[in-house]
Amino acid sequence: MNPRDDRHDIGDSASAVVAHVRQLIDRGALGPGARLPAERDLALQVGVSRPTVRAGLRTLGALGVVRSRRGSGTYIPEGPPTLGAEALSFLAALHKFTVDDVYETRRILEVGAAGLAAERATSEQLATLADEVAGLFASLNDRQVFLVHDINFHRGVAAASGNPIVASMVEMVSALYYERRRMTAERAVDRDLRDAADAHRHIYQAIRAKDGERARRLMHEHLLRARSYQAKEVLASTFKVPASPRRRAAR
Amino acid sequence: MNPRDDRHDIGDSASAVVAHVRQLIDRGALGPGARLPAERDLALQVGVSRPTVRAGLRTLGALGVVRSRRGSGTYIPEGPPTLGAEALSFLAALHKFTVDDVYETRRILEVGAAGLAAERATSEQLATLADEVAGLFASLNDRQVFLVHDINFHRGVAAASGNPIVASMVEMVSALYYERRRMTAERAVDRDLRDAADAHRHIYQAIRAKDGERARRLMHEHLLRARSYQAKEVLASTFKVPASPRRRAAR
């Protein structure tokens, strides 16, 4: 539709592709679940080569805006909005984030999310939280499974907050937390696990009772205690240094 | 080159480049300010073609992990860790984040940041905050400049929190806020601007006095009031839009 689409841009041609897709989104031509034009078509539309289009799409892919499936096409993901956790993971590796930094961020974000969840959680979201609490009590003897239910409970609270920005940020730090915690979860103490499961149950009850202030207070205390549990484990392992009793299968 | 390499990975070759760089970072061979090997060298190291290396580097660039400068090389950025704000901007466009969503997220993050800042702010960071407060009072008649000082104050508080994760998240939402607010800032009411400047001054004073609870309370109230200011502006413009001013002066 534009024979006069000269390339007066001075910057990257690849970012012109990003801008083009952004326009399509802002114009409403692309939304969640939509499929983008094929790379070869996009190249014609924007007036750049296909490798350049691929570069732009790769940028969008890294941002989590699009996802490419070989043989099928490039799509805008459906479902709840999500910020890629990879960026935070790299940042953590580069700038040496401490465990306390992570717990502190979680306290700020998730205490707020718990308060909102108490005001807004739908019955469906409450049911999800109840499931995860049940999962916690059912997996007291399997630390890895327990950890997954733990994380899922917190993600569920974030989703129940009804605020997509808060939810996606909690997803980010949860992913970072999981990435680190997964390797040390085996050291957790039985009694601490039971305490944690109880804490989750009480948070769930506060949210279900629409008691925002109590939900906030309980979430705050839970995260403070969780941090001290983990600190204790690190301390204990420093002194014990036990040989790993279990062999793992290949890879 | 040779299909009988040890490249039996099934996944992207481009992500092998990302993983390679990640290894270099984890191993300590790359840190902030460091320069990556040239693309042509990296291609040899990883065993892929140069376009594939470029694809991987572009992913890292989108994540904010590296930055390429034509003719010079590809570097890991120095300075405080920062999460690209572009991802959140796209997410906002795709999922129709509301103004309330943004203010709510700011309340959660920045109230927490203000509390931490009161405990940890260095004298240098306090001086920066004081500068921005002065800038606010000095720009009461220029809404665009006022907005910049406003944002910078809040970024300064986040930086003073001493928590790099919280700081980078505040940067993200601040960028989103600025992107939207910039277009409507002209509508701000004189009296509201003065109120806002006062609020910032009081927050600064609380942080300087190391009174975390007061800093949190003031930040909370400030952000609540700022939201209602903005809502009022939108309402006013809804009724007054066609009423063109008789004169174009008064700026």
Next chain:
DNA sequence: AGACTACAATTGGCTGAGCCACTTTGGCAA
């Protein structure tokens, strides 16, 4: 000697053509 300019090497940005692997689809045969 010191400042400046011209140049050449290095490096990222981009192109075009092409091959491969996977997915989807539609027509054909049982």
Next chain:
DNA sequence: TTGCCAAAGTGGCTCAGCCAATTGTAGTCT
């Protein structure tokens, strides 16, 4: 109707090469 298979479409990757910006260096002018 059901099942299968081949063709078309699509993204992943490579190769070879040219362009443009940067940078360090050698040579020139003042």
